[in-house]
Amino acid sequence: xxxxxSLLYDLFPLIWSGMITGCLYALGALxxxxxxxxxxxxxxSHGNVAGLTAFLVxxxxxxxxxxxxxxxxxxxxxxxxxxxxxxxxxxxSPVVFESDLTxxxxxxGFGLIAQGVTLLMFGADIVALDLPIPRFAFSVLGxxxxxxxxxxxxxxxxxxxxxxxxxxxxxxxIAFRAISENPFAAExxxxxxxxxxxFAWITAAILGVIGALLIVPTTFLSVTTVATxxxxxxxxxxxxxxxSLPGALVGGVLIGILMNLFTxxxxxxxxxxxxxxxxxxxxxxxxxxxxxxVGGSRV
Amino acid sequence: MSxxxxxxxxxxxxxxxxxxxxxxxxxxxxxxxxxxxxxNGAGKSSIMKAIAGLTPASGTVMFGAEDLxxxxxxxxxxxxxxYVPEGREIVGDLTxxxxxxxxxxQKAAAERKQRMAMVLDLFPEIxxxxxxxxxxxxxxxxxxxxxxRGLVANPxxxxxxEPSLGLAPLLxxxxxxxxxxxxxxxxxxxxxxxxxxxxxxRLCDDLHFLRGGRIVGQRSxxxxxxxxxxxxxxxxxxxxAA
Numbered sequence: 390x391x392x393x394x395s396l397l398y399d400l401f402p403l404i405w406s407g408m409i410t411g412c413l414y415a416l417g418a419l420x421x422x423x424x425x426x427x428x429x430x431x432x433x434s435h436g437n438v439a440g441l442t443a444f445l446v447x448x449x450x451x452x453x454x455x456x457x458x459x460x461x462x463x464x465x466x467x468x469x470x471x472x473x474x475x476x477x478x479x480x481x482s483p484v485v486f487e488s489d490l491t492x493x494x495x496x497x498g499f500g501l502i503a504q505g506v507t508l509l510m511f512g513a514d515i516v517a518l519d520l521p522i523p524r525f526a527f528s529v530l531g532x533x534x535x536x537x538x539x540x541x542x543x544x545x546x547x548x549x550x551x552x553x554x555x556x557x558x559x560x561x562x563i564a565f566r567a568i569s570e571n572p573f574a575a576e577x578x579x580x581x582x583x584x585x586x587x588f589a590w591i592t593a594a595i596l597g598v599i600g601a602l603l604i605v606p607t608t609f610l611s612v613t614t615v616a617t618x619x620x621x622x623x624x625x626x627x628x629x630x631x632x633s634l635p636g637a638l639v640g641g642v643l644i645g646i647l648m649n650l651f652t653x654x655x656x657x658x659x660x661x662x663x664x665x666x667x668x669x670x671x672x673x674x675x676x677x678x679x680x681x682x683v684g685g686s687r688v
Numbered sequence: 689m690s691x692x693x694x695x696x697x698x699x700x701x702x703x704x705x706x707x708x709x710x711x712x713x714x715x716x717x718x719x720x721x722x723x724x725x726x727x728n729g730a731g732k733s734s735i736m737k738a739i740a741g742l743t744p745a746s747g748t749v750m751f752g753a754e755d756l757x758x759x760x761x762x763x764x765x766x767x768x769x770x771y772v773p774e775g776r777e778i779v780g781d782l783t784x785x786x787x788x789x790x791x792x793x794q795k796a797a798a799e800r801k802q803r804m805a806m807v808l809d810l811f812p813e814i815x816x817x818x819x820x821x822x823x824x825x826x827x828x829x830x831x832x833x834x835x836x837r838g839l840v841a842n843p844x845x846x847x848x849x850e851p852s853l854g855l856a857p858l859l860x861x862x863x864x865x866x867x868x869x870x871x872x873x874x875x876x877x878x879x880x881x882x883x884x885x886x887x888x889x890r891l892c893d894d895l896h897f898l899r900g901g902r903i904v905g906q907r908s909x910x911x912x913x914x915x916x917x918x919x920x921x922x923x924x925x926x927x928x929a930a
Contacts, residue, residue, distance in 0.1 A: 560789060560793065563782065563789055564790070566781060567786075570781050571779045571780075573777055574773075574777040574778065574779050575790065576761055576762070577761070577770075577777060578790045578841070579761065579764075579794050580790070581762055
């Protein structure tokens with residue numbers, strides 16, 4: 390096999406599929422970063438709550454809980470995710486302004502509760518969640534492109550694009566950026582910090598559900614599937630500096646590609662070790678993220 | 689002139705330490721400019737934050753006939769009490785225009801747009817850089833932006849905390865010239881915290897001298913034409929008032 394053949398048949402497809410998975414990691418990472426940017430809380434319940442809502446879609450559409458259509462099940466799960474995010478933030482909001490650490494630890498507890506509720510409602514079995522994703526495939530320039538790939542890409546582009554438009558071009562987005570950078574200035578201007586926090590927590594929950602639902606077709610759904618997926622999203626957020634939305638996007642795609650390459654060329658068994666190694670290297674070389682910029686406030 | 693702001697027995701304490709402000713009382717009339725003068729640690733900024741609802745305080749703060757005690761900071765902004773903090777506290781990553789939008793966040797779009805146009809007209813230096821990130825502005829321009837952001841909220845009372853801090857004399861004069869224009873053309877009342885006595889005396893109606901969290905003297909601008917009264921002001925500024 391020539392070098393070109395190796396690139397054509399191995400490397401390029403690996404990069405392509407890594408990029409697709411990376412888009413999902415980016416969705417998860419964007420949620421984590423949104424919450425951290427404005428409320429300074431690392432939301433460790435993100436994965437387990439998203440996992441619970443993915444199970445809700447399964448339960449509501451498979452007859453376990455109800456026999457709704459797929460679309461209705463997703464809608465109900467989204468509403469449940471919004472309600473859970475609202476509830477979690479409402480409970481921790483009194484301490485959010487007092488201690489970031491206490492709030493962060495509280496999210497660990499909520500993650501465990503979400504996992505417990507999932508176990509209680511659906512048990513520990515692995516289930517298959519069949520989503521109506523187009524099942525076609527074609528080959529272009531040696532790349533094997535599936536309907537799943539294009540669905541993920543389209544959903545990620547629309548979702549992330551909409552998020553960036555809201556944050557860059559709306560009054561709410563200005564409030565979000567202001568609170569993220571200088572909450573005191575935002576308060577001085579009469580902003581309600583809590584309502585912007587709610588916006589971030591609820592948006593993150595929706596991003597989490599979308600990411601969780603789209604990652605499930607590549608694997609099976611278990612109590613830990615989505616939480617494990619969110620570990621990669623966490624790494625993506627770290628690579629992006631944990632406070633940069635574009636950084637989270639780039640970090641997600643990078644993690645997706647790097648994980649794919651490592652699994653194929655080195656070993657699938659040590660992929661988690663590799664992931665932790667990537668986090669360590671990223672923290673040492675780019676402590677403020679790979680898109681770290683020059684600049685700052687002038688005196 | 690009726691009283692717009694009445695501060696009575698205001699005290700501010702941080703943690704279990706000694707109070708930063710001890711039973712301070714003063715009034716600000718409609719359209720009046722009142723200065724609080726004193727050395728670092730005299731309690732000036734704490735008074736401002738207490739009026740703006742940004743720090744817990746005891747005592748009474750009346751805005752017109754309304755007691756502000758139960759109102760959070762954002763409601764006080766809606767009532768027309770706007771604080772321009774020490775150190776400017778602009779949002780560096782936002783553009784000049786976005787910072788101004790932030791200032792008028794509670795206003796309807798049409799009113800906000802009108803107020804922003806007025807501010808950009810008043811401060812042409814920042815109007816030229818409306819789409820530039822705020823951290824790229826010079827110190828003087830940032831101060832103009834901070835004041836402009838406050839004005840977009842269409843305040844009835846502006847709490848200006850050390851607007852001359854860290855600015856070159858020429859820029860201080862430029863900023864205070866604009867404040868004089870605002871004063872002349874509007875009925876805006878201002879509480880000004882300053883350490884620059886010369887510019888403060890030009891702008892204010894009344895000056896209160898603070899030391900150790902207490903008001904230790906009060907003079908009108910007219911009285912400060914008297915040499916002894918001016919010396920009292922200078923002593924307060926130096927932290928040497930009895």
